[in-house]
Amino acid sequence: MANGTTSKTQTERLQLLRVLGPAHIWALGVGIVLVGEYMGWNFSVGKGGMIAGLIACWVAGLLYTCVAMIDSEVTSTVAAAGGQYAQAKHIVGPLMAFNVGLFLVMAYTMLEAANAITVGFLLDTVAGIQGHSGLDQHPFIVLSIMFLAWLNYRGVLATLTFNLVITAIAFLAIIVLFLSVQFGASSVPLDFSAITNDPLPYGWVGIVASLHFGLWYYLGIEGTCQAAEEVRSPARSLPYGTMAGIMTLLIAATMTWYVCSGLIPWEYLGQAGTPLFDAARVTGNSWLMVLLFVGTMFATLASANGCINDASRAWFSMGRDRYLPSWFGAVHPVYRTPYRAIVFLVPIALIFALGAPLDQVVTFSILSGLLGYTFMTFNMIMFRNKWPLDTIKRGYVHPFHPLPTIVLLTLCSTAYFAVFLGYGTQLIAMLCFYIIASLWFHFRRYQFVRRGDQFTMPWPKPRGY
C-alpha cells in the first residue's frame, strides 16, 4: 500500500507537459505521414501500374478516413499518452495493449529508419548529380537520427514547433511543384499515355497488390493521439487536428500521383527512391529541384522527428505500466520528456536503418500499422458495446457507426492479401514475432503488472463484466 502511494505521488509530481494545440497535432500527424508522398508510395505503381497506383491512393485514403473517424472518437475519450495503447488497455485488456504498444513502436521505429535511409539516399543522389558519386550514406543516417533524438529529448514543444514549420514547407513544395508544372515550368511535357497504352500491366490483381504500398501515403496519421497527454484540450484538438491532417494528405497524395505519373515513366517511378525529387529533376528547372530537395529533406526529418516522439511515448507508457521494465517509465526532471525511452530506441532505429533494404523496412512498418488498424475495428465495436453513447461523455462521436468499422475491416483484409502478394514471408515472420511476444507477455511479464492500475479512466464499470 505504501509502495502504491509513493508511486502515485511520484507520477503526480512528474508528468508530461500540456502545451500543445490543434496546429501541433496537425503537424505531428501530417509531419509523420507527408514523407509518404516523397518516397515509398510509388512502389504501389511498381506493383500494379499507374491506374492501380491512383486507385490505391484513394482506397487507402478511404481506409485512413475510417481510421481517423474511429480514432477521433476513442482518443477524444481516452486522453492518455500511448494513444491506441491506452485505448486497448481500457477497452480490450492488457495483452492487447501490449501488442498495440509493440505495433506502434515497430511501425514508428521502422518508419524512422526508412526516413533516415531516404536522407542518405537523397544526399547520395544529389552528390552524384554534382559529380561526386559514391557518397558514404552512413554518417548522414546516424546524424539524422541522433540530432532528432536530441531534439525530442530536450522538449516536446520545441520538437513539434520545429515539425510544424518544416512540414508546412514540405507541403507547400508539393503545391508549388504541382502549380509550376500546370503552368508550363517543365521543359518535358506531362505524359499519361501509359494509362491508355498499358493501363493495368498486371491486370486486376495489380490493383489489389498496389494497396500494399498505397497505405504508405497515409501511414502514421493515427499517431496524432500519442500526444493526448500533452495537448491542452484533447477533446477539441485531437479530432480537429487529425481530421484536418487526413484532408491535407488526401490533397497532397492526389497531386503527388498526378505530377509524378505525368513526368516519370511508370516503370522507373515504380522503383524510384525519391519520386518527387525525380519529378523536379525531369522538369529541368533548377529552382524546382532545389525546392523539392529541401521538401524531401524536411519531409523525411519531420517524419523521423514525429516517429521518435510517438514511438518513445508508446515505449514510455508500457514502461510506466510495467509491461516493460519500469525504468523506461521515467520523465526527465527538467525537460519533462520520456527521455529513457527516447534514448533506448535510438540504437534500434539505427540497426534497421543501417542494415536493411528500404522496401523491407517499409513493409515491416506497414505490417505493424495494418495490425493496428485491424485492432481498431473490434476495439470500436467493444467500446460502443461496453460503454454505449449515453453512459460516458465523448469529446467526439463519429457518424454512421458501424459502417466505418465494416469498411475498415474489409479494406484491412484486402491489404493483408496485397502484402501477401510478394511479401508473404515477412507477413508470416511478423505474425510469428507477435505470437511469441504475446505468449511471453501473458505467461511471464504480466506477473509484474499491477492489475487495478490498468484502468485509470473515470468511467463506470463496463457492461457485461
Place this chain on the structure above:
Amino acid sequence: MAYKPPKQGLFGQVFDVLTLLVLTVGALYIPLYMGLAGAAKVPNPVANPTWQSLGQNAAEQQQWAALGITDPAAANNIITARFDYSFSWVALVVMAVLVVGYFVLVVRLSDREYREVIEERFGEKR
C-alpha cells in the same frame, strides 16, 4: 485483496528487454538472411533494345533522358522487370489462419486479464 506483483531485479529487467530485442531483430533479419524476404522483380530483357522495342514514346524518352538514362540498354531491366503474382492457395490459407488465430489468441487471453483488472478496480460482479 489487490494483487501485489513481485519485485523484479536488475538482471530480470535486462533479460526481458534483451528478449524483446532479439525477437524484434530476428523477425526482420531472419527472413533477410535466409533469402526469403521481398518480392524481387524479375527482369525479362529484350535483345538489342531500342526505345521503340521497349514501348517508350517520344515524351517518355525525354523523361528517361532527364533522369540521366539516354541508352535504352540501361533502361532495359527497369522497363521489363515484373513481379510474379502466382501464389499457393495453401500458403494463403496458412496466412489467413495465422492472422485470425493471432487476434483470437490475443483477445481471449486479454479478456482473462481484463476480468482481473475490472474485478480489482470495481469489485466482483454481483
